[in-house]
Amino acid sequence: MPIPGRRSAVNIRTLPSAGAGKAVGVVSEGQLLKAEFLVIEDSLNPNAVVCRGVSRAVLVTDRSLVADDQVTLVNFPPNETIGAVHVLQLPAAAMACPRNLFVVHLVTPQVDSPEKDLQHVVSTLFDTSDLADPFAADGHDDIERHPRVLWALYFNANVYDEKVHFTGENIFSARGPDALLDVDVYVAQAKSIYSTMFPGEEFLARVPDPEDVILGDPGEEEERGQQQQLDQ
Numbered sequence: 001m002p003i004p005g006r007r008s009a010v011n012i013r014t015l016p017s018a019g020a021g022k023a024v025g026v027v028s029e030g031q032l033l034k035a036e037f038l039v040i041e042d043s044l045n046p047n048a049v050v051c052r053g054v055s056r057a058v059l060v061t062d063r064s065l066v067a068d069d070q071v072t073l074v075n076f077p078p079n080e081t082i083g084a085v086h087v088l089q090l091p092a093a094a095m096a097c098p099r100n101l102f103v104v105h106l107v108t109p110q111v112d113s114p115e116k117d118l119q120h121v122v123s124t125l126f127d128t129s130d131l132a133d134p135f136a137a138d139g140h141d142d143i144e145r146h147p148r149v150l151w152a153l154y155f156n157a158n159v160y161d162e163k164v165h166f167t168g169e170n171i172f173s174a175r176g177p178d179a180l181l182d183v184d185v186y187v188a189q190a191k192s193i194y195s196t197m198f199p200g201e202e203f204l205a206r207v208p209d210p211e212d213v214i215l216g217d218p219g220e221e222e223e224r225g226q227q228q229q230l231d232q
Helices: 114-125 184-197 218-231
Strands: 025-028 031-034 038-041 050-061 072-076 085-090 102-109 149-160 171-174
Touching (some): 085 114, 102 114, 114 149
Parallel strands (some): 038 171
């Protein structure tokens, strides 16, 4: 069975299987990367079925939506035609952008094009008048003005039927980003895939307390402790 694939930024292509529906790895930029298991996104799975879509936008702005520069979440309620819109603002402190800039993600269930689905929120929260000329400065000293959009990207993404996870003996299909705010469904799916790969192994094992961490050879630590007791 070939590995479902497509040309992408890393040039991942299909690879013949080792037989009986089992893949042996992927080829990226001419290099064979062998793997015991493969986890792919649903968009690469030929058996995945699109069940709905989401409209998304990524904006770069010159100021915060709120008084401070913290991570900010704004939820717009649904109206007669558009579903709820989630707006997540990330500042430089979140390592998402340079200082004095902000990255804003907007997501809502798809009804039309992403521009139409998100236009009412973008026009309410942001100033897009200078989007074609991000270096324009006239009138931007007003403290009360909305954040100015310096760059914008709109796109649609498919959401696939979550029932399709397994595509071969050692190939697993995982869902991509959705309009959800939490990650519970992703953690549950990751746990299911992990349990199939490694039966009986603990998923996300608890991190030990710092005082329980022993660096180096445990035997050397024990000898050092005994020597300290003798020295006392």
